[in-house]
Amino acid sequence: MKLGIISALHEEQAGIVEAMSGATRHVHGMRDYWSGRLGDTETVCVLSRIGKVAAAMTAVTLVERFQATHIVFTGVAGGGNPGVKVGDIVIAESLVQYDMDASPLFPRFEVPLTGLSHFPSDTKLSSALARAAQDFVDQDFEKVIDIAERRDFSLVAPRVHRGLIGSGDQFISSRQRLLTLSEALPGLLAVEMEGAAVAQVCFELGVPFAVVRTISDNANEEAATDFMRFVKSVAAIYSRRVVLRLSRA
Numbered sequence: 720m721k722l723g724i725i726s727a728l729h730e731e732q733a734g735i736v737e738a739m740s741g742a743t744r745h746v747h748g749m750r751d752y753w754s755g756r757l758g759d760t761e762t763v764c765v766l767s768r769i770g771k772v773a774a775a776m777t778a779v780t781l782v783e784r785f786q787a788t789h790i791v792f793t794g795v796a797g798g799g800n801p802g803v804k805v806g807d808i809v810i811a812e813s814l815v816q817y818d819m820d821a822s823p824l825f826p827r828f829e830v831p832l833t834g835l836s837h838f839p840s841d842t843k844l845s846s847a848l849a850r851a852a853q854d855f856v857d858q859d860f861e862k863v864i865d866i867a868e869r870r871d872f873s874l875v876a877p878r879v880h881r882g883l884i885g886s887g888d889q890f891i892s893s894r895q896r897l898l899t900l901s902e903a904l905p906g907l908l909a910v911e912m913e914g915a916a917v918a919q920v921c922f923e924l925g926v927p928f929a930v931v932r933t934i935s936d937n938a939n940e941e942a943a944t945d946f947m948r949f950v951k952s953v954a955a956i957y958s959r960r961v962v963l964r965l966s967r968a
């Protein structure tokens with residue numbers, strides 16, 4: 720197994736490269752790919768930057784150039800419904816590109832000529848990630864609350880959810896827009912800007928993948944402020960601890 724780990728932003732992956740042994744930098748396509756070992760797992764870490772094209776380009780490169788056999792995307796997302804709170808962790812069971820609409824040629828959300836609108840994540844990898852996330856919540860969270868408080872951020876113990884994530888080339892910051900989307904996509908748990916693009920690439924290349932997202936905001940009018948604060952203060956703690964637990968599993 721060779722694990723590819725993608726995040727859009729530095730803060731979503733901070734500390735993971737530092738935890739690798741023998742990390743070596745390879746520059747390709749305006750990105751830094753760090754290869755080495757995370758625990759016993761051969762790993763390549765990379766920042767994709769934001770958006771579906773950026774994420775797709777990065778996922779293809781991980782597989783074709785760096786021979787990644789499995790991919791995990793870790794980062795933050797906006798909550799997709801009121802039951803999903805800031806600080807909760809969402810593991811994708813499937814992902815949809817909510818801005819894909821080639822109707823009336825194809826049904827809304829369907830990616831033309833794949834026959835799919837919802838791309839399923841790998842069950843085994845996603846279950847391992849969900850276990851890692853739950854262990855993090857059960858065993859590390861007291862410490863995380865203390866660290867967050869020192870950064871003036873108050874957190875409560877998160878819930879781990881599994882279900883549908885929607886991706887699109889938009890930062891959602893409108894209650895009404897989110898409501899419209901969640902009505903069109905029953906079960907929507909989170910919105911972000913990369914996961915479903917990675918899902919399509921992995922589906923087409925036959926590579927198992929999983930996506931974990933910590934909720935940074937409620938995708939409402941306060942989303943931009945909440946997002947910035949969450950990313951600057953605490954996002955890295957979640958990603959690093961969950962991914963390190965996964966690599967030890």
Ligand code: ADE
Pocket residue numbers: 795796797889890891892910911912935936937938939942946
């Ligand atoms: N990532 C984190 N919050 C988001 C939001 N509200 N919309 C899109 N992507 C996000």
